[in-house]
Amino acid sequence: MVMRMFRIETEVDKERSLLLRSLLREANAAASPVLGELRGTPADQHVPLHVWVLDEDGALVAGLDAYTWAFWLHVDMLWVAEPHRGAGLGSRLLAEAERLAHEERECRASRVETWDFQAPGFYRLHGYDVVSVIPDYPPGIKEFTLTKRLG
Incomplete structure (x- = not known):
């Protein structure tokens, strides 16, 4: 087999990206019985989950972007517009996403x-526990990973 030089790209090649994801998932499923059991089931798919709050004109007031995979909800983003903060919208968005996911x-x-x-x-108040802290990511900031059991 002849190896070619590394190819670095900044543009997304969707076909190659999907191939890479598929090959990695196959390797993971072969190495882990749990992941192997997920293959071909609904839990094996990354399924988007979005919850929005819109005003009477349809403008975004608050929103939550997430996805579910392997019986987990992964919250990517939760945002509430400044004038509406403190009114419980973030809590309601999170609770609805957790309810739907569960x-x-x-x-x-x-x-x-x-x-x-x-x-x-905010997440601690809603039952999440810190499982990791990455200092200086990005520089001068700490990133927290938090988890919560549902149900």
Whole structure:
């Protein structure tokens, strides 16, 4: 087999990216019985989960972007517009995402990453536990990973 030089790209090649994901998933499934059992089931798919709060004009007031995979909810983003903060919208968004993930997608747990100046306290108040802290990511900031059992 002839090896070619490394090829570095900054543009997304969707076909190659999907191939890479597929090959890695196959290798992971072969190495782990648990991941192997997930193959071909609904829990093996990254399924988006979005919860929005819109005003009467349809403008975004608050939102949560997440996905479910392997019986876990992964919260990517949760945001509430400044004038609406403190009114419980963030709590309601998170609770609804957790409910949907648990009741409709059989998720057993949830995870989120947040920076020290964002919302680690918010997630702790909602039952999340800190499982890791990465200092200086990005420089001068700590990133927290928090998890919570659902149900």
